[in-house]
Amino acid sequence: MSQGQYVAAAYGVVFVFVLAYVAIIAAKLARLQRQTAELLALAARRAQPEATEATRVREAVGEA
């Protein structure tokens, strides 16, 4: 191997490491985004029965 190839290898290794690190962080962020969406859906499901109950009570009070 020539000296230039060794230099390219050294810089290439750094580039590959940084690229792999960014890819791992991106995958983690995607997982967090998915978890946030799941929690939002869970919170919405929790809020829905309460809202339905409140509407029923308001209707009952209105009829009275």
Place this chain on the structure above:
Amino acid sequence: MGVALLLALIVAPEDADQGVSQRIFYIHVPIALTAYFCFGLGAWKALRLLWRGEERYDSESYVAIHQGTIFGSLTLITGSIWAKVSWGVWWTWSSNQLVLFLVLFLFYCAYFMLRFSLPEGPQRARSCAVYALFGVVLIPISFLAIRLAQDFIHPTVFTRNGPQMSGTMFLAFCVSWAAVTLLAYTLYRVELAGKRIDADLRELREALQ
């Protein structure tokens, strides 16, 4: 980073003694210094955790040490490549600075073994903080080893008389160092933000279920 690469690979003059292979210096040394800085930062955050008892310092210390091991691996790899070109070997056990850096690196690798072998909680945070603090002693020893031991294998560029290089070379080095530090800082902030969001989401999930 682009400017640093341009300066290091094109603008900086070729070294009269080592030739093209000296250009590895512009990536190897800034990465090594950043690794030292990350380990030092991890120890500093560990000290703050023990001092103040605030939980956030645990994750900050962990992320800094994680960054340190990444940059430490890169230091060892780029150093090995440079050693192969300059000395004809991938590694030599006769250089104190190399061996001490390897010891420092392995010490902080063991930090993760300790961390992941303990149950999560304040006790783990304190144990890891104490371990991280012990490791910081190795940083100045590793850094000064070459000067203390009069090691002639690993070159000393920064002496008491200043940097032993031309103005353009020094500029390329400074820009590369700034770029690598900025990269490390960005990665540190991103990883830390991810860790915090992860912890918040876990708490939120527990609260909702």
